[in-house]
Amino acid sequence: MEQYPPVETDKEAEKIDRLLEFFILHKNLIIAVTIVVIAIAGSLVYMKQQSLSAENKANSLVSSASASAQIGNWQLAIDGDASFKGLREIVKEYGSTPSGNFAKILLGDSYLALGEIDSALESYRSYSGKIPDLAASAHAGAALCLSRKKELPEAAQLYEKASETATNQALKALYLSDAADTWLSLGELDKAVTRYKEVIKKYPGLAGAAKSEESLLALAGKTGNISE
Helix, strand or coil: CCCCCCCCCCHHHHHHHHHHHHHHHHHHHHHHHHHHHHHHHCCCHHHHHHHHHHHHHHHHHHHHHHHHHHCCCHHHHHHEECCEECHHHHHHHHCCCHHHHHHHHHHHHHHHHCCCHHHHHHHHHCCCCCCHHHHHHHHHHHHHHHHHCCCHHHHHHHHHHHHHHCCCHHHHHHHHHHHHHHHHHCCCHHHHHHHHHHHHHHCCCCHHHHHHHHHHHHHHHHHCCCCC
8 A cells, every 4th residue: 555654744843743732731731630629629628638739749840840841851851850850750659640640741752752662652551630631642642652663553543532532622633633644654545635624624723724734735746636
């Protein structure tokens, strides 16, 4: 089966996609954690106190570690130093909290940036939280790892699952366009084109739609007209 290299699937483009995702998730995590806190407030007093204490501590620790990740100091983000706890230890101690689960995704991103694909995949797959956009990000991170490992059919399916799971429209569009890229790399032209068109129709004006439009134009130039 013929393979069609998708438009802008190099590592720099992947970094841009994950950066966009990172800022969306950071914003949504604040809202989601607030909802969790409200839910906990209706529980037993002891559980409320313990859960809130763990979440508050985890949130503070993740903020310190994520600052290193944001400037590309991935190893420091993972390991930490004398002034702050690294993501690996945060996950170990607070992995059951919302912020601790977010740390699993940041840890995966850090491992991925360092080329430690198996460690990244394990970290993404360890996500166990209830926040849809974070769960979607974990699926997408795992899909990217599988793509790097050339396990493309499973990667494409995971990107689609990420799109279905996400509630944020920008993330839905981004993940579905990533799925289309992956199907294209497999030579599944019809599946790829169908998903590109779905992104363009459902999510106009978003980054994923612009990316899908570029891919369709490139395909039209290589294979002839792609009918609407």
